[in-house]
Amino acid sequence: MNKIESNNLSKSFFIDGDEIKVLNKINLSIKRGDLVALSGKSGAGKSTLLQILASLDTPSSGSIKYDDTPITSLNNTDLSSLRLNNFGFVYQFHHLLEDLTVLENILIPLEILNKSINKLEVSKIIDEVGLSHRLNHHPWRLSGGEKQRVAIARALTNKPNFIFLDEPTGNLDEENAAIIQKLLLDISRKYNIALITATHDSNFIRNFDKIYKIQDMNLTEV
Numbered sequence: 001m002n003k004i005e006s007n008n009l010s011k012s013f014f015i016d017g018d019e020i021k022v023l024n025k026i027n028l029s030i031k032r033g034d035l036v037a038l039s040g041k042s043g044a045g046k047s048t049l050l051q052i053l054a055s056l057d058t059p060s061s062g063s064i065k066y067d068d069t070p071i072t073s074l075n076n077t078d079l080s081s082l083r084l085n086n087f088g089f090v091y092q093f094h095h096l097l098e099d100l101t102v103l104e105n106i107l108i109p110l111e112i113l114n115k116s117i118n119k120l121e122v123s124k125i126i127d128e129v130g131l132s133h134r135l136n137h138h139p140w141r142l143s144g145g146e147k148q149r150v151a152i153a154r155a156l157t158n159k160p161n162f163i164f165l166d167e168p169t170g171n172l173d174e175e176n177a178a179i180i181q182k183l184l185l186d187i188s189r190k191y192n193i194a195l196i197t198a199t200h201d202s203n204f205i206r207n208f209d210k211i212y213k214i215q216d217m218n219l220t221e222v
Contacts, residue, residue, distance in 0.1 A: 001067045002032035002086075002161045002194075004053055009062035011048055022048050024217035025062065032161045033192040035185070037205045039222070040214035046198035047166055049214065053196060054087055054164045055079050084113050088155030088193075090148070090184075092167035096139040102150050103135040109158040122157065129153045129183065145176035152183065156191075163188070165197035169204065177201065 011023040022045040030036050030053070038046045051057040052064060055071050064071045066082060074082065088109075096105050106126065126132055129149040139147055148168065155163050168184065169177035181204045188195045197204070205211055211222040 004028075004030045004064070004066055004162065006053065006059075006064045007062055009049075009052065009059045009064060011045070011052065011057075012060045021217055023052075023059075023214070023219075026219045028053075028212070028219065030162070030194055030196060032194050033188075034194045034196075034210060035188060035208040036194065036196045037208035037211045038196070038198045038214060039200070039205055039211060042200075044214040045217065046214055049219075050164055050166055050196065050198045054089065054162075055083055084109060084158060086161050088158065088160035088163040090151045090155050090163060090165050090168045092170040096147060096150055098139050101136050101138055102131060102142070105139070105150055106131075106153045106157060108154060113158060125153050125156050128187065143176075144172050145180060148172065148180050149183070152180070152187070156187065159191075160193060162194045162196060165195060165199070167199055167201075168197065169201060170199075178203070181207070 006026050006028045009023060009026040009028075010021070013020045013022065026049065038049060040046050048057065052059055055066075058072060066086065069082075071079070071082070097108075106122070126135065129152050131146070131149050131153060134142065134146060139150070142150070163184075165184065169180050172180060181201075184195060185207055187193065195208075197208070199205060212219050213222050
Protein backbone atom coordinates (compact mmCIF):
# COMPACT_ATOMS: atom_id res chain seq x y z
CA MET A 1 0.00 0.00 0.00
CA ASN A 2 2.79 2.46 0.91
CA LYS A 3 0.83 5.40 2.28
CA ILE A 4 1.39 8.07 4.94
CA GLU A 5 -1.67 9.52 6.65
CA SER A 6 -2.05 12.19 9.30
CA ASN A 7 -5.25 12.61 11.31
CA ASN A 8 -5.92 15.84 13.22
CA LEU A 9 -2.18 16.36 13.61
CA SER A 10 -1.26 19.37 15.74
CA LYS A 11 2.09 20.67 16.95
CA SER A 12 3.06 23.19 19.62
CA PHE A 13 6.36 24.30 21.10
CA PHE A 14 6.91 25.75 24.54
CA ILE A 15 9.36 28.63 24.91
CA ASP A 16 9.91 30.07 28.39
CA GLY A 17 6.62 28.54 29.46
CA ASP A 18 4.67 30.07 26.57
CA GLU A 19 2.92 27.74 24.10
CA ILE A 20 3.64 28.47 20.45
CA LYS A 21 1.15 26.69 18.18
CA VAL A 22 2.54 25.77 14.77
CA LEU A 23 0.16 23.24 13.21
CA ASN A 24 -3.55 22.71 13.87
CA LYS A 25 -5.46 19.52 13.04
CA ILE A 26 -3.66 18.66 9.80
CA ASN A 27 -5.25 15.87 7.74
CA LEU A 28 -3.16 14.60 4.87
CA SER A 29 -2.83 11.40 2.85
CA ILE A 30 0.19 10.72 0.64
CA LYS A 31 0.75 7.54 -1.32
CA ARG A 32 3.75 6.18 -3.16
CA GLY A 33 4.39 8.07 -6.39
CA ASP A 34 2.67 11.29 -5.29
CA LEU A 35 4.35 14.65 -5.79
CA VAL A 36 3.42 16.80 -2.79
CA ALA A 37 4.67 20.35 -2.17
CA LEU A 38 4.28 22.24 1.10
CA SER A 39 4.38 26.01 0.67
CA GLY A 40 3.99 28.96 3.01
CA LYS A 41 5.93 31.80 4.58
CA SER A 42 9.10 31.24 6.59
CA GLY A 43 8.13 29.98 10.02
CA ALA A 44 4.70 28.78 8.86
CA GLY A 45 5.47 25.19 9.81
CA LYS A 46 6.51 23.56 6.52
CA SER A 47 9.68 21.96 7.85
CA THR A 48 7.94 20.99 11.08
CA LEU A 49 5.21 19.13 9.18
CA LEU A 50 7.81 17.52 6.94
CA GLN A 51 9.77 16.31 9.98
CA ILE A 52 6.66 14.82 11.58
CA LEU A 53 5.59 13.05 8.37
CA ALA A 54 9.10 11.60 8.15
CA SER A 55 8.89 10.36 11.77
CA LEU A 56 11.78 12.63 12.80
CA ASP A 57 9.52 14.60 15.15
CA THR A 58 6.33 13.82 17.03
CA PRO A 59 3.00 15.66 16.99
CA SER A 60 1.60 17.25 20.14
CA SER A 61 -1.74 15.62 19.36
CA GLY A 62 -3.37 13.65 16.59
CA SER A 63 -1.90 10.64 14.84
CA ILE A 64 0.19 9.64 11.87
CA LYS A 65 0.28 6.25 10.18
CA TYR A 66 2.54 4.52 7.70
CA ASP A 67 0.24 2.04 5.96
CA ASP A 68 -1.67 0.62 8.96
CA THR A 69 1.12 1.22 11.48
CA PRO A 70 0.66 4.12 13.93
CA ILE A 71 4.08 5.79 13.81
CA THR A 72 3.58 7.52 17.16
CA SER A 73 3.30 4.12 18.88
CA LEU A 74 6.68 2.83 17.66
CA ASN A 75 9.79 2.74 19.84
CA ASN A 76 13.03 4.32 18.65
CA THR A 77 14.40 1.07 17.20
CA ASP A 78 11.28 0.43 15.13
CA LEU A 79 11.15 4.07 14.03
CA SER A 80 14.74 3.88 12.80
CA SER A 81 13.94 0.68 10.92
CA LEU A 82 10.86 2.28 9.33
CA ARG A 83 12.89 5.26 8.12
CA LEU A 84 15.85 3.25 6.87
CA ASN A 85 13.68 0.84 4.89
CA ASN A 86 11.15 3.27 3.44
CA PHE A 87 12.36 6.88 3.48
CA GLY A 88 15.07 8.95 1.85
CA PHE A 89 16.07 12.49 2.81
CA VAL A 90 17.54 15.46 0.91
CA TYR A 91 18.04 18.75 2.74
CA GLN A 92 19.13 22.28 1.86
CA PHE A 93 22.40 21.47 3.60
CA HIS A 94 23.58 18.16 2.18
CA HIS A 95 24.92 16.71 5.47
CA LEU A 96 27.75 14.79 3.83
CA LEU A 97 30.60 13.40 5.91
CA GLU A 98 33.68 15.34 4.81
CA ASP A 99 36.17 12.60 5.69
CA LEU A 100 34.40 10.04 3.49
CA THR A 101 34.58 9.80 -0.29
CA VAL A 102 31.56 10.34 -2.52
CA LEU A 103 31.06 6.58 -2.84
CA GLU A 104 31.39 6.04 0.90
CA ASN A 105 28.81 8.76 1.60
CA ILE A 106 26.40 7.20 -0.90
CA LEU A 107 26.69 3.78 0.73
CA ILE A 108 25.96 4.97 4.29
CA PRO A 109 22.30 3.77 4.33
CA LEU A 110 23.31 0.29 3.19
CA GLU A 111 26.05 0.17 5.82
CA ILE A 112 23.57 1.12 8.55
CA LEU A 113 21.08 -1.48 7.32
CA ASN A 114 23.90 -4.04 7.11
CA LYS A 115 22.74 -4.87 3.60
CA SER A 116 24.93 -6.47 0.99
CA ILE A 117 26.01 -4.02 -1.68
CA ASN A 118 24.72 -4.71 -5.18
CA LYS A 119 27.47 -3.02 -7.20
CA LEU A 120 25.38 -3.02 -10.38
CA GLU A 121 22.45 -1.23 -8.71
CA VAL A 122 24.71 1.28 -6.96
CA SER A 123 26.56 2.00 -10.21
CA LYS A 124 23.23 2.60 -11.96
CA ILE A 125 22.21 5.17 -9.34
CA ILE A 126 25.60 6.88 -9.53
CA ASP A 127 25.36 7.08 -13.32
CA GLU A 128 21.86 8.52 -13.14
CA VAL A 129 22.96 11.39 -10.89
CA GLY A 130 26.08 11.99 -13.00
CA LEU A 131 28.76 11.24 -10.41
CA SER A 132 30.75 8.41 -11.97
CA HIS A 133 33.80 10.65 -12.37
CA ARG A 134 33.70 11.82 -8.74
CA LEU A 135 33.46 8.60 -6.72
CA ASN A 136 36.83 8.84 -5.00
CA HIS A 137 36.66 12.57 -4.32
CA HIS A 138 35.83 14.05 -0.93
CA PRO A 139 32.93 16.51 -0.50
CA TRP A 140 35.20 19.53 -0.06
CA ARG A 141 36.28 19.06 -3.69
CA LEU A 142 32.71 19.19 -5.03
CA SER A 143 30.50 22.04 -6.18
CA GLY A 144 27.19 22.74 -4.43
CA GLY A 145 25.25 21.01 -7.20
CA GLU A 146 27.50 17.96 -7.05
CA LYS A 147 27.06 17.71 -3.29
CA GLN A 148 23.29 17.65 -3.74
CA ARG A 149 23.70 14.89 -6.34
CA VAL A 150 25.57 12.87 -3.72
CA ALA A 151 22.74 13.48 -1.26
CA ILE A 152 20.18 12.33 -3.84
CA ALA A 153 22.17 9.18 -4.64
CA ARG A 154 22.49 8.45 -0.92
CA ALA A 155 18.72 8.87 -0.54
CA LEU A 156 18.12 6.32 -3.32
CA THR A 157 20.38 3.48 -2.21
CA ASN A 158 17.84 1.93 0.18
CA LYS A 159 15.14 1.98 -2.56
CA PRO A 160 12.78 4.31 -0.65
CA ASN A 161 9.06 4.67 -1.23
CA PHE A 162 9.14 8.30 -0.08
CA ILE A 163 11.81 11.01 -0.32
CA PHE A 164 11.50 14.05 1.95
CA LEU A 165 12.98 17.28 0.59
CA ASP A 166 13.55 20.37 2.74
CA GLU A 167 14.48 23.31 0.47
CA PRO A 168 16.67 20.89 -1.55
CA THR A 169 17.94 23.58 -3.91
CA GLY A 170 17.85 26.56 -1.55
CA ASN A 171 21.65 26.98 -1.63
CA LEU A 172 22.05 26.64 -5.40
CA ASP A 173 22.04 29.20 -8.18
CA GLU A 174 19.07 29.22 -10.57
CA GLU A 175 20.73 27.09 -13.24
CA ASN A 176 21.92 24.35 -10.88
CA ALA A 177 18.63 24.45 -8.97
CA ALA A 178 16.74 23.71 -12.19
CA ILE A 179 19.08 20.80 -13.00
CA ILE A 180 18.71 19.22 -9.55
CA GLN A 181 14.94 19.73 -9.54
CA LYS A 182 14.57 18.00 -12.92
CA LEU A 183 16.77 15.15 -11.69
CA LEU A 184 14.56 14.64 -8.63
CA LEU A 185 11.35 14.70 -10.67
CA ASP A 186 12.74 12.30 -13.27
CA ILE A 187 13.86 9.86 -10.56
CA SER A 188 10.46 10.06 -8.87
CA ARG A 189 8.64 9.16 -12.06
CA LYS A 190 11.07 6.42 -13.04
CA TYR A 191 10.99 4.60 -9.69
CA ASN A 192 7.48 5.61 -8.53
CA ILE A 193 8.87 7.36 -5.46
CA ALA A 194 6.77 9.97 -3.66
CA LEU A 195 8.43 13.35 -3.29
CA ILE A 196 7.32 15.47 -0.34
CA THR A 197 8.98 18.87 -0.38
CA ALA A 198 8.95 21.99 1.74
CA THR A 199 10.06 24.84 -0.50
CA HIS A 200 9.66 28.51 -1.41
CA ASP A 201 10.67 27.88 -5.03
CA SER A 202 7.65 28.58 -7.25
CA ASN A 203 9.40 27.07 -10.28
CA PHE A 204 9.84 23.77 -8.44
CA ILE A 205 6.35 23.80 -6.89
CA ARG A 206 4.54 24.08 -10.20
CA ASN A 207 5.75 20.58 -11.17
CA PHE A 208 3.93 18.96 -8.24
CA ASP A 209 0.56 17.21 -8.44
CA LYS A 210 -0.62 18.36 -5.02
CA ILE A 211 0.31 21.75 -3.59
CA TYR A 212 -0.59 22.67 -0.02
CA LYS A 213 -0.18 25.99 1.74
CA ILE A 214 0.34 26.32 5.48
CA GLN A 215 -1.09 29.56 6.85
CA ASP A 216 -2.24 30.42 10.36
CA MET A 217 -1.45 26.84 11.48
CA ASN A 218 -3.83 25.34 8.92
CA LEU A 219 -3.23 23.38 5.72
CA THR A 220 -5.18 24.09 2.54
CA GLU A 221 -4.78 22.64 -0.93
CA VAL A 222 -3.95 25.26 -3.55
